[in-house]
Amino acid sequence: MTARKADAEFAKGRLASATSRRARGVFHNQPAAGRETGFSHGAAGVGHALLELYRAVGDTKYRAAAEQAFRYERRWFAADVGNWPDFRNGFERRRSIGPPFSYGTSWCHGAPGIALSRLRAFEILDDDGCRDEAIVALKTTHETTAEALLGVGVNFSLCHGMAGNADVLLEGYRVLGAERSSDHVLAREVAQRGIDDAGGRRGWLCGTGGGETPNLMLGLAGIGYFYLRLYDRRIPSVLLLRGESYENRR
Secondary structure, eight states: OOHHHHHHHHHHHHHHHHEEEETTEEEESSGGGTTOOSSSSSHHHHHHHHHHHHHHHOOHHHHHHHHHHHHHHHHHOBTTTTBOEEOTTOHHHHHHTSOOOEEOBSSSSBHHHHHHHHHHHHHHHOOHHHHHHHHHHHHHHHHHHHHHHTSSSOOOOTTTSHHHHHHHHHHHHHHHGGGGHHHHHHHHHHHHHHHHHHHHHTSOOOTTSSSOOOOTTTSHHHHHHHHHHHHOTTSOOSSSOOGGGTTTOO
């Protein structure tokens, strides 16, 4: 068995034990993440992993499971805000007696990460519905990122900061081309804002709520990687791992 096939078999086993099918989609078995939308902890990330497995081994049951995950998220889409709700603060209570759902706007939760999952789904499946969802999510990401540029004290982490949102915008431009050229422009504005801010205060604001940290998703390593991506478009995103980006590499 080749190393690639062994990896695929391992992934199949892990995903089979980590997900379960229900009438309205695919969820993590872990209670804390059981109903979440979004990429980092929710259905978008599950769907993405299953689609990559489908692409690698060609088994349509993984495609069907990925489509279930996206179908579940689609059920919760709020057209008035162009986003998907964040259930981390309690699903049942908010649905019954609590305040309205909140909506994340970062890679880990909300429209930016969901945009990545749908962009990749469009690449693999050539599905117009996924493309349409990606465009809606990119629009929300663009608007919230542009608004954040007007503020002060914004963090630049990949996970839930400006670099992560800008990386999503770069992917939108890469996949959809000229129709998302404004996303590429805004990503470069984010990059310049980061340089200006870091130079002015002699440091970067990271995603830990304080100063600098040497970390990929929350800190300096991820921020540096974002700038490398702007410098060389051949460098793949670490926020959306594509199988072909790492095939035939040693």
